[in-house]
Amino acid sequence: MNTEIIEKIDTTIVDLPLKRIHKFSATTINCKSFVIVQIHTKNGVIGIGEATTPGGPWWAGEAVETIKVMIDSYLAPALIGENALQINALLQKMDAVAAHNPFSKAALEMALLDIKGQVLNVPIYELFGGLSRESMPLKWPLAQGNAKADLEEAEHLMSFNVAQEFKVKMGYMSPEDDVNYIGELCRGLNGKATLCGDLNATWSELTTQKYLPELAAHGMDMLEQPVAAWNRLALARIRDASPMPILADESVCSPQDVNETYRLGSADMLSLKIFKHGGLTRTHQISQIAAANGIACYAGTFLESSIGTAAFMHLVAAQDNINGGNELVGPIWLADDIVEDPVQYKDNHIWVKHSPGLGVTLDLDKLSHYQRV
């Protein structure tokens, strides 16, 4: 049996700059915060991982500050002295120590997988069944809240072959203004690119039913999570009436959520995110349950750096069923990265890393430069 005993776990909060502001339904951010995890083994192997949220605790209740405390005070002490290669056993150990907190657990599991890949000398996609695809087309989130600026950004990205598909954040203005905004963007894109919208659970069922036909008439091609996470019945009724596919995000975090979504018929596609599911192993499990039920999956994002992006891309590269698109744009959306060898983008695609483990190396100068003091 291979053994890599965990000796020490370091956590560091960093605040990375953005190229431009980013508006969510609940907040606007101008920098992005991460908890960077380094797990050291007694043999001298170092695995890295990260956790990030969309900007504070509004999405899932966890924020970088709580993630650091949860890891330092509870999860790391449970892992010290254990064999880093026994990842399933360590996931159970973390669950026994702390309920919930999937973002914190995902950061640690990412570093464990990085160690395992390095020790076995394979990229992480080999741990999930091997390579099915090398790249995926990119969908870019427009989120400046200014149609002229959003359209200029879209034109720029299309002209440099970064992305030909777009998504817009909704829900921070009135429904009428949201619909007009979508109309303005669709007219500006003029059929050159697709546009979907993410409401982040901010509309009621009635509001959604009222405005869906107008959104479709403008040319929007998919609607993400219009209503509250718990309200899967409303989502099913909206889907029945919808002229466009419905993507579930906040509604689907656990394996049981996938079962319920299938039973009620409340989504055409599921947005997977490594942090809301508690890491790559559990995201893989969810994608396989979705596959067994004939539901496609989409690679969603909390706007990770190259560390989290490389991690998710390993699973996307291995799992056939994550084929509905991806928005793993973090490394080119950030104004600076935290690794020496960032994830690569070309020809409107993101590309998987082929080096052992995650395939990215932490830039220690940048770690100390961006460390929160």
Ligand SMILES: [Mg+2]
């Ligand atoms: Mg979403």
